[in-house]
Amino acid sequence: MEQVPTQKAPAVCANGATPTILDPLGDGISSLELVRVSGSDVDVVNAARVSFGKFVTEMDEKEEKLIRYLVKHMHTSPFEHNQLSFRVKTPLFVSRQWMRHRMNSYNEISYRYVKSALEFYVPPHWRYQDNQNRQGSVGSFDDESLKQKYLEGLAHAAKIYEELLEAGIARELARGLLPMCTYTEFIFTCNLHSLIHFLRLRLEPGAQYEIRMFAKGMLKLALPHFPVSLGAWKEFHAPQMEL
Numbered sequence: 001m002e003q004v005p006t007q008k009a010p011a012v013c014a015n016g017a018t019p020t021i022l023d024p025l026g027d028g029i030s031s032l033e034l035v036r037v038s039g040s041d042v043d044v045v046n047a048a049r050v051s052f053g054k055f056v057t058e059m060d061e062k063e064e065k066l067i068r069y070l071v072k073h074m075h076t077s078p079f080e081h082n083q084l085s086f087r088v089k090t091p092l093f094v095s096r097q098w099m100r101h102r103m104n105s106y107n108e109i110s111y112r113y114v115k116s117a118l119e120f121y122v123p124p125h126w127r128y129q130d131n132q133n134r135q136g137s138v139g140s141f142d143d144e145s146l147k148q149k150y151l152e153g154l155a156h157a158a159k160i161y162e163e164l165l166e167a168g169i170a171r172e173l174a175r176g177l178l179p180m181c182t183y184t185e186f187i188f189t190c191n192l193h194s195l196i197h198f199l200r201l202r203l204e205p206g207a208q209y210e211i212r213m214f215a216k217g218m219l220k221l222a223l224p225h226f227p228v229s230l231g232a233w234k235e236f237h238a239p240q241m242e243l
Ligand SMILES: Cc1cc2nc3c(=O)[nH]c(=O)nc-3n(C[C@H](O)[C@H](O)[C@H](O)COP(=O)(O)OP(=O)(O)OC[C@H]3O[C@@H](n4cnc5c(N)ncnc54)[C@H](O)[C@@H]3O)c2cc1C
Pocket: 100, 101, 102, 103, 104, 135, 197, 201, 202, 206, 207, 208
């Protein structure tokens, strides 16, 4: 039976830059890597300036001012002439939320093709169900006996999954037993407009903690590549956001 290969950080990114990989959930399994970037703040300026038949090769104060104006007034199309690709390793329940963002491109590992590595996300702390917000959680507490039960559930699911595969059951059916906290991997490609849209929705306190940690990581990785655009977005549209 094929085993999912353990993903190792590549020595260099596709564009030759040193890779930066984050572990957004801090469990040694989750990962977020910016694998490819094309474009920069200058391309945002040139996309906007083409209306006047103008072209620049460098950023100066005037160009920065233009980007800040575009961001402030949400003139979004000049932010679409670039591309960012992230390689993401996250629990299935996070990927379900993530892939609701349709204006992007995705390719994901298939547990029809390969056996799951049976890596599970175990929350470092529990949160209570929020009684005000039906989809929210509050607080943070530890309870070893609950954690033990959770781990037992995962171990049981993993054991039966293995047994079904051993019995020759197709991977596409056996995977039905994999819990929502099973890790999956995918490549996510977006442009800056779409990234900002994602960040706006997923950095909000109303978004689930786990996807918020990934959104935070994406901003951290993308910011050095688009310092003026993302810096202005942060300033005008997310000043209160805890980043
Ligand atoms: C905190 C939070 C809670 C959520 N809870 C739920 C939930 O309980 N249940 C649930 O199903 N979803 C839920 N969602 C998902 C949410 O409804 C969106 O699907 C998700 O945020 C993606 O947003 P989007 O459609 O704007 O992004 P994208 O799909 O990337 O689309 C970007 C933009 O393109 C345009 N667009 C895309 N597709 C269409 C279309 N078919 N028609 C017209 N315009 C289009 C829209 O302007 C859209 O804003 C939640 C999202 C958040 C942030």
